Structures are given as structure tokens and as C-alpha cells.
Amino acid sequence: MTSSRLNLIQESATLAIAKLAADLKQEGRDVITLxxxxxxxxxxDYICESAIDAIRRGETHYTPSAGIAQLREAIxxxxxxxxxxxxxxxxxxxTPGAKQAVFVAVQAVLGEGDEAILLDPSWVTYDAxxxxxxxxxVWAQTDHDFMPPDIKDYVTAKTKLIIINSPGNPTGAVFDKKYLEDIAEIAIDNEIVVLADEIYEKIIYGKKHFSIGSFEGMHDHVITINGFSKAYAMTGWRLGYMAAPAEITRAALKLHSHSVSHATSFVQHAGITALSPDHGSIDxxxxxxxxxxxxxxxxxxxxGFDCRKPDGAFYLFLDVGDYGGGDYVSKRLLNDAYIAVTPGSAFGPESSDFIRISYAASRERIYDALERIETTISATG
Ligand SMILES: Cc1ncc(COP(=O)(O)O)c(C=O)c1O
Known part of the structure; x- marks a missing residue:
């Protein structure tokens, strides 16, 4: 009874784990959600206040599908x-969230049989x-430091898109300028579009973030994705955006206008406030x-874990190959230690030795988690 196209897609692994963790919590277990x-x-607060003001002013009606003019200007x-x-x-x-921007952007560019190069590991939604x-x-394996390989090796006559995400989910890796310049050159030489998901741009520790769309000759080749969820802790508000060559934006707008219509009106007004000077909350x-x-x-x-320090986002991608692999360890951590992490297999075919640990949890919970990990995993190795 269901569409064959949807049979090609799995449920989001992160949301599936969240459901299992919620079930254990329901049973009264003290689950640490990482x-x-x-x-x-x-x-x-100042962002919340501006949404409340917008509601009181009556900003509760339909808006233009692409978003209100003031927000598009601010972006x-x-x-x-x-x-x-x-x-x-x-x-x-x-768009309502950067996720929706990624979805419409990919639909705008790719057709039947076209190839897209994705780094392994990558955020679960791109492949879907x-x-x-x-x-x-077409999966391209990253190196030991989660940096891109030579993308040229993966380009064919059918390649239409390369997706990059720096700082990245699930690794926290921040790509050096040199890697991005190599990708830019390949995109220009082969008429390929690059989708640069920069949602973690502000969550970066000492390294510099580079936008590939700013490189010479890339103006007509890049879709830049960003949003408000991570930098402004606005996940539930659902607000994101894409910026692309006009032809791609117009194509994406067709799908957007026939599906979600637009992002919530008063949330868009809060977005304008978020983009004004930020009162120090990001720092x-x-x-x-x-x-x-x-x-x-x-x-x-x-x-004793071989653990690289991530330079951005709030994830650590940990090699647990010596402990039974990512699927086994994540199940074990959930069932024996009540710690929810995500198995690496969700992020790419060659990432099954890993687990993704999100450190968007209090220091106290992280200390608790470390104790539980030590007793369950390293003690039995
Ligand atoms: C790499 C990446 N891009 C986009 C998103 C989507 O963010 P949003 O909440 O704006 O839809 C996420 C969320 O986890 C993400 O990790």
C-alpha cells in the first residue's frame, strides 16, 4: 500500500534511538541521553520575547512562501x-528548519539516476x-581525522552534487581551507553543485570556519544551508534557510510552496531578532x-580510547571497533548502562566501528556517563 520510493528510506536512526531511550525512561530507568x-x-529570552511581541502584533497570518522580505534581507x-x-x-x-532546506535543495538538483557524493560518515538525512x-x-571515505579524500576519484559523468558539512555531524570535524579549495576546483571543472551545510558554523573551538560559497568562481555552484536550531538553541521553533543560484532557489520554492507553504510567521520575526547582535549567548x-x-x-x-578532539559541533565519533563495533556497543550501553548513543552505521557504510556521542548534556551527566562507560565497556573490553 505504500510508495516504492519511500521504501528506499529508513526511519531516522537518531529518532529511533530516542524512542527506545524514552521507553526505558517510561519504565523508570535513569537514562543518560547522549x-x-x-x-x-x-x-x-530576547528571542522568545520578540516572537511573543510578533504574535501580539498579529503576525499570525500566511506569509510569502519564500519567507518575509525583512528576514530574507537579514539572512x-x-x-x-x-x-x-x-x-x-x-x-x-x-524553511521550517534547515532539514527542510536540505530536502528541497536536494530535490531541486537531483533527478533519476544522478549521483551525489557524500562523505562517509555524514548526517543521516542527506542519503535519505x-x-x-x-x-x-556515492560514498567517499574520510581519512583518520575525518577529512575528505580526493573527491576527484568519485566523480563520474553522472555526478551532479557534492554534499559537505563543516563543522560536521557526526564527527565534529572542521575542514581546513585547503580541502574546501580542492572541492571547489572539482565542482567548477565538472559543473557540479556543492551543498554546504553550515548549521554548526558558530559552534567551533578555536578553528576558523570557511564558506565554500565565498571562494572565487563558486558563486554559481553552491547551495549554502544554515538555520537557527543550533546557534540559538531554537530546535523546536523550526527555522532554517538555503541560499543558492536563483535557478535552484526557484526550483526548490516550487516544492516548498506545494508542501509546507512557509515557515511559521511569528517564528520568522524571531529569526530577524536572532540575527541581530546576539547578547553574548552564543559565546x-x-x-x-x-x-x-x-x-x-x-x-x-x-x-585507553583512541579519541580525537573534535573542533566543532557537539559530537564525538568514537571508534569502538575493539569492543564489538558500534551496533553492539550502542545496544549494550543502552540496555546495561542506560546511556543512549547513536551507532556509527547510521552515518555511512564504513562507519560501523563507531558510535556518536553527543555532549549536549550537563557536565554532571557526562561525568556519570563516563563512569558507566568505564564499568560496562572498558572493564570487559
Ligand atoms: C548537519 C545537520 N544539518 C541540518 C540539521 C537540521 O537542523 P534543523 O533543526 O534546522 O532542521 C541537523 C540537525 O541535527 C544537522 O545535524
């Missing part, structure tokens, strides 16, 4: 100032979007994430 991709901070300005991109408000499409478009994912959040990262990495290293 599987979610969301900051555990509340949305800053174009942000992309210019922060990222060095040269886009007009018309090239911006505001590619499959739904009728495309084929405070990033400093806290950094402290948690250091606790987690230090604790795991002292247990």
Missing part, C-alpha cells in the same frame, strides 16, 4: 558579513534525501560545550 542533536540550553546580509557570500534576498529561501530524489549516493554556550568536550575526551582517553 544521542540527540540538540543543544540542552533554552532559547535566549542575505548575514551571509555577506559572516560568510563572504554575495547573494540577494531573492536567492534566499526560508538523495534516495528520495531518485539519485544514487557562553560554545564555552560550555568546549568544557564538556574536554571532560568527555579526557575521560575516554584515560580509559
Amino acid at each position: 544521542s540527540l542533536g540538540e543543544p540542552d540550553f533554552d532559547t535566549p 542575505a546580509k548575514k551571509l555577506h558579513t559572516d560568510n563572504g557570500l554575495d547573494v540577494t534576498p531573492d536567492q534566499v529561501l526560508v 534525501c538523495i534516495r528520495y530524489a531518485g539519485g544514487r549516493t 557562553a554556550m560554545v564555552n560550555e560545550f568546549k568544557a564538556r568536550r574536554d571532560i568527555l575526551v579526557g575521560g575516554l582517553q584515560s580509559m
